[in-house]
Amino acid sequence: MTEGLRPSDPARIGGHRLLARLGAGGMGVVYLGRARSGELAAVKVILPEYADRPEFRARFRREVAAARRVASPWAVPVTGADPDAPAPWLATAFVPGPSLAEAVAARGPLPPRAVRVLGRMLARALTAVHDAGLVHRDVKPGNVLLALDGPRLIDFGIARAADETALTSAGVVVGTPGFLAPEQARARPATPAGDVFSLGCLLSYAATGRPPFGTGAVDALLYRTVHDAPDLDGLPDGLREPLERCLAKDPADRPTAREVDAALGGDTPCDTADWLPDDVVRLVADRSAAILALPDIEATALDAPTDGPPPDVAGDTDQAPRPGGRRRFLLLGGAALLAAGGGAAFWASGRDDDPGPAARRWLLGVQADLTGPQKAVGQAQERGVRLAVEQFNARRDKPFTLTLAVADDGGDETRAVRAARSLAADRDLLAVIGSTGDRTTGASLAPYDAQLVPQLTASSAQSVYGVAQPRHFLQAVPGYMVSPALIALRLAEAGAKRAGVLIDRDGGIASWQLGHTTFQSLGAARLRAEPRVVPRLARDLAPVVGEMLARKPDGFVYTGTPARAAAVARALAARRFTGVRVLGYPAAGREFLAAAGPAAEGWQVFAPYIDPSAARVRGFAAAYRGRYGSPPPYWAAEAYDVARMVIDRVAGAGARPSRTRLYDLLAKRPYKGLVRSYAFDEHQQLKGYDLFRYEVADGRYAYAGEASF
Structure with missing residues (x-):
């Protein structure tokens, strides 16, 4: 996923012409850049407020040194760095494929053979890390990129030498809850055995579609990691025994990364896409096609207009590409990709047949438990949303007609993933309201996030979901900690x-x-x-x-x-x-x-739910009774409120908003509902203490x- 450069972004960093943003975090921005050689790179640039701190610059210098010490075809190589520059930067080879987390969210668990190949290659990457005297400390699905010729381990930002014990404050948990080892959960020094435990968690996730210690709040994940047995139900034959050894609570009982490679067995194909299922190959191709489709480079704040090429680009090696130049360059890689497997032929289809906004449906989704343990809440929410949609469609001045799509996940996590994938795959879907419960909401986050679908829950209130921060999720209900x-x-x-x-x-x-x-x-x-x-x-x-x-x-x-x-x-x-x-x-x-x-x-x-007799929702209660023949139950008014907020933002956008634009409108503009005012903080959670x-x-x-x- 990329986004355009902003006017404040630099034009060049360390000889790289910046093309787009790949992502941003609290400490820096990662850009897609093109080196003078024509190679693409992921260029990580540290924000000025951190670059001015000597201790942070020293940490970044260690990151660069750690990444350079690892020599493995399955670890992304460093192509350039300058930790002492005014804006410290690190460039690594660009891998256009999705992360393992994105692939599993989009298509579900990988086939057994793919998991074995993935495990063997990552075990070899970790062997190189450990042979270099390092510990990665954050092996997780988001730090593994999938390429046609194999996976790549990335992000050595918190890697440390195995004998360094004083670089982290006492009592600080390092790593990603749900994928870190029990000793890391107890804030003890990380060792190579901890990386092996994390690899076991990652491979279990790849094979089953769920983390072995579940999802939820950080403290709950850490507790389960230390005290509970991993959930390995559904692992294919031959994988359970080596993964059980990787997930031993005692580090001394775990195999080395080299032993994991041998234990997994099977072939490890090179320079071929045969190890990946076709739908993941298509996902890799789609990402590569998205790079092909990048618009021509636009000027940024640091691009000074000149009458001729800048002094450092008198030749043809580092100037902005002539029309079609970048595309010709990338098509060289495209030819190899097309030759690698039939799935990549997706590049050539379906890219320019959009019938335009006028021919598209305006679709709002609801995912709820309509038949399971929380069906009373789910049914109340579905009816509340439906009433809001029907009231909008009854308006004479409506700018469009809204269609409602409903998915019943039955309160089951597996069904929730399927429901989310089905709804998110509809290109006309604007946003989705749901799911009803905590577990189904957490399970559905990744499929919606992979398609940039704004997801709003009106009833799930836990503080953390899973191990990744969803980008297009809003919790439109006060959290449990309120x-x-x-x-x-x-x-x-x-x-x-x-x-x-x-x-x-x-x-x-x-x-x-x-x-x-x-x-x-x-x-x-x-x-x-x-x-x-x-x-x-x-x-x-x-x-x-x-x-x-x-x-x-x-x-x-x-x-x-x-x-x-x-x-x-x-x-x-x-x-x-x-x-x-x-x-x-x-x-x-x-x-x-x-x-x-x-x-x-x-x-x-x-x-967090209001009583239907409350004065502020009497109009809603009367409309509900008129539509359904009974008083509204708890949770119906809240779902009605959230649906009206989404409808208000879509109708007020002036034109059909993209999913990202709609999310921004929802997240950044307060809305006055019947039950409460809806405004969200930087963590995507509802502000305020509106309880009853x-x-x-x-x-x-x-x-x-x-x-x-």
């Missing part, structure tokens, strides 16, 4: 001095984030907290409740599931506890009321209004 501050405030207002916090791991990431943050918020409010964590397999929570009550709390918070919340409520009632009781909202619902019975009375909930309080009375959740500080 309500704990209001819970602590409520306990303090009620006069509580000591609160028990029961975190039930059966509730997954939501339970942990709510409970852990509540514990921290209680401390900030100067309340004594007594936390307990119960495992997922615990059957009887009454003894834990009894132990917690022995500490004489006057407040109690439970985060977990509705069924086990009911058991906790009954245990508290049996011991005549009368203090303030608060339920993490994922544990609330009809199931809790039915199972707890009278013991549910008095429990309070702070939730409920208290169980007479067997139902009585709406107590908006919760606020």
Whole structure:
């Protein structure tokens, strides 16, 4: 993926004519550049604010030295660098293919043979890294690029000499959660054995389409990496045993990278695309075609207009290419690519047959759990979005007619990936609202992100999804870490001095984030907290409740599931506890009321969904009742709000917006909805504390209004 140069970008760096942006991070920008030789390069340039720091420049100098020490055909080579330049830069050979993460997101798990070849080549790359006395420390799918003749390991930004122990602050976790080793999760020094563990995680991901320690919040990933067995279900025959050895908790039990190469067996084809499935070959070809299609080089801030060529380009080696020049150069590579496999013939088809905006549909997608464990929420959201679309289409002044596409993922991660791929593949799709739950939302991020589809969830509230930062995702619901501050405030207002916090791991990431943050918020409010964590397999929570009550709390918070919340409520009632009781909202619902019975009375909930009786959504409630013949359930108004926000941005764009343009309009412009105002921070999360309080009375959740500080 590339984007055009900005006016503030340099025109040249270190003899490279810059053609486009490949990406940007917090510390620098990576450009696509053309050297005087005509070769393409990925040129990493450090931002001035970091270049001025001696310690950062020293770190960058180590990165350059580390990358130059690795000699392997499967590691991207350094083609030039100047860590002492005013703007330090590092150039490596450009690989036009996708990352492994992008390929798996786009097409799913790789075939067994492809995984074996991938593993052997990366094992050889790591062998070269380790033979050079280095540890990579961040082997992950995003740091592996796929080329027709094999993979390339990239990014030696945090690589270190194996005997360097003082370069990282104590207690700092280095690497990518979900792909780093248990010892790295414990902030211990990285070793070559840690790279082997990461390789095992990466190959498991390539073979199954999911990380072996799941996805979710960083702390949950680190915990599972240290304590839980990896999820290797679905690994093909012959891969499970070598990967189990790679994923041993004890570094001493893992093979070396050289031993992994031998254990995987099979052939390792060179200079051929035979190792990759056809759809990945097409993806490589598509990326290469995108480079071919780059527009002519435009002037940037550092391009001074002259009457003739600049002094350093009097010849023909480094001037801006004549019309068609770059294309002729790239077609030399294209000829080899076309000869490598039939999949690359995709280059020649379908590039110029766009019928134009007038002939395209204006399509809005909904991905939801309509038949699974969260079907009540999913169905409410689908109806809310549908109502918004129908109201828009009923307008006489509508600039276009909006079509709704609905995908049911059933609350299942595998189905969620398939649903996301299916919706994202439709070129007319503008944006998608969904999914319903945390796991299905996390699973669907990569397929949508690979196609640049703006994805907005109205109900999934976890703080982190997976191991990569999605570029086109917005969390249009307050996160799990918002309500704990209001819970602590409520306990303090009620006069509580000591609160028990029961975190039930059966509730997954939501339970942990709510409970852990509540514990921290209680401390900030100067309340004594007594936390307990119960495992997922615990059957009887009454003894834990009894132990917690022995500490004489006057407040109690439970985060977990509705069924086990009911058991906790009954245990508290049996011991005549009368203090303030608060339920993490994922544990609330009809199931809790039915199972707890009278013991549910008095429990309070702070939730992101508004009650349909609230004055601000009465118009919506009346329209919903008129359309569907029943009052709206929880979560319908929130989905209706988010759909109206998307429709407003599309209709107000002036012309059909690209997906990237639409995402920018959504992310950067606040929107005033019925339920709340929607404005997003730099982490793509909703700003503000718009939550609503409920208290169980007479067997139902009585709406107590908006919760606020």
